[in-house]
Amino acid sequence: MTDIQNDNYIATAKAHANIAVAKYWGKRDSLLNLPLFDSVAFSVDGLYTETTAVWDEDDFRDELIINDWQVPSHVMGRVQRILDDIRARMGWSKRCVLRSKNNFARSAGLASSASGCAAAALAASSAAGLELSESQLSSLARLGSGSAARSIPAGWTRWHAGSAPDGSDSYAVTIAPPNHWNLHVFVVQISDVRKSVSSTEGMERCKRSAFWDAYRLEASQAADFAQSAILQRDFDALTKAMHHNMMSLHALCLTCDPPVCYAAPKSLELVQHILRACKAVQVCCTMDAGANVVVLCEGASYPFVKNDIIALGVPFIQTRIGGGARLI
Ligand code: 2P0
Numbered sequence: 027m028t029d030i031q032n033d034n035y036i037a038t039a040k041a042h043a044n045i046a047v048a049k050y051w052g053k054r055d056s057l058l059n060l061p062l063f064d065s066v067a068f069s070v071d072g073l074y075t076e077t078t079a080v081w082d083e084d085d086f087r088d089e090l091i092i093n094d095w096q097v098p099s100h101v102m103g104r105v106q107r108i109l110d111d112i113r114a115r116m117g118w119s120k121r122c123v124l125r126s127k128n129n130f131a132r133s134a135g136l137a138s139s140a141s142g143c144a145a146a147a148l149a150a151s152s153a154a155g156l157e158l159s160e161s162q163l164s165s166l167a168r169l170g171s172g173s174a175a176r177s178i179p180a181g182w183t184r185w186h187a188g189s190a191p192d193g194s195d196s197y198a199v200t201i202a203p204p205n206h207w208n209l210h211v212f213v214v215q216i217s218d219v220r221k222s223v224s225s226t227e228g229m230e231r232c233k234r235s236a237f238w239d240a241y242r243l244e245a246s247q248a249a250d251f252a253q254s255a256i257l258q259r260d261f262d263a264l265t266k267a268m269h270h271n272m273m274s275l276h277a278l279c280l281t282c283d284p285p286v287c288y289a290a291p292k293s294l295e296l297v298q299h300i301l302r303a304c305k306a307v308q309v310c311c312t313m314d315a316g317a318n319v320v321v322l323c324e325g326a327s328y329p330f331v332k333n334d335i336i337a338l339g340v341p342f343i344q345t346r347i348g349g350g351a352r353l354i
Pocket of ligand 1: 140
């Protein structure tokens with residue numbers, strides 16, 4: 027880590043959302059967002075956050091403005107952990123103003139906290155004059171939202187859970203660049219309504235499910251299966267890994283007390299359709315903690331898949347595997 031000159035204390039960064047193939051669900055430390063298991067994801071080129079960070083006078087009242095909405099200070103908590111960490115490194119008491127724009131709905135299972143915290147970590151650390159390595163940035167973004175660790179590196183990523191109590195070995199790395207596998211990505215927007223149970227709360231409830239131990243065993247192997255499928259560009263293996271991991275997570279959520287059901291009827295309609303279609307064409311899908319469905323397919327399957335999604339009559343974004351967080 028070296029100091030860089032930035033007399034104006036201002037920087038702007040862009041980071042993409044990421045979608046997990048082997049999911050992060052369960053924490054070993056909820057303050058530091060340290061996961062129980064490794065997870066594997068891909069960056070989504072068409073979903074991103076751009077954030078400008080400005081450090082100014084000595085005053086602890088940070089501000090966060092998302093798409094012109096001034097976030098109330100009591101819900102800024104997560105981003106504040108990132109800013110507090112930067113202040114501690116700098117020995118500062120300056121405040122930070124973050125102005126952020128998402129090109130997609132927040133809290134609808136499309137990982138806006140991931141791209142948001144990754145963009146905030148890169149913009150605020152650069153604006154402060156810190157030059158952090160990719161793994162340091164990934165750890166810093168993780169403090170705001172666990173999955174943000176995976177929105178720092180490019181392409182296909184693996185977040186190593188690590189074992190250090192301070193989280194110093196818990197960060198994400200690229201396992202394959204964006205151009206490694208020429209897949210099409212469809213983000214199908216079933217709903218833009220804010221999800222009723224946060225991921226943090228959902229994860230805690232799941233630990234009290236009678237099926238938690240069975241989930242835990244499978245989840246501890248999921249990242250290895252997904253990574254191997256990706257590195258070999260084995261679409262059938264990727265389909266198996268993705269579908270199994272998605273179903274396990276949503277099944278577990280249904281068994282919590284009180285139960286959590288993130289899927290909507292239209293989500294299940296599309297998932298059922300893809301479970302049938304994947305026997306004939308190279309297509310697979312996943313859902314995170316929300317109703318939206320993300321579909322991956324090979325070039326040869328693309329026309330059929332796109333027609334099927336159009337027939338559903340819901341909005342969708344058609345995109346590709348994306349890059350990592352960068353300054354703009
Ligand atoms: C994932 N999700 O791997 C999983 C799958 C949702 C379902 O990471 O509590 O918003 O901020 O660390 O990062 C969403 O979790 O949770 C998430 P916190 P975060 O993408």
